[in-house]
Amino acid sequence: xxxxxxxxxxxxxxxxxxxxxxxxxxxxxxxxxxxxxxxxxxxxxxxxxxxxxxxxxxxxxxxxxxx
Numbered sequence: 001x002x003x004x005x006x007x008x009x010x011x012x013x014x015x016x017x018x019x020x021x022x023x024x025x026x027x028x029x030x031x032x033x034x035x036x037x038x039x040x041x042x043x044x045x046x047x048x049x050x051x052x053x054x055x056x057x058x059x060x061x062x063x064x065x066x067x
Contacts, residue, residue: 013047036051
């Protein structure tokens, strides 16, 4: 029997965040270019879920369109 994950991921890759948001990676890269913070771990870039949530709430309207 496989063990269930206890915690949700804290850091996501660009692809993982795009999948979670239901959009293309290019859109996530555009969010990064517009100021969403990115964490560098070695050579890989990861996005804190909390940072993504704050950026989305600050820059998007309730219907999902940019402010």
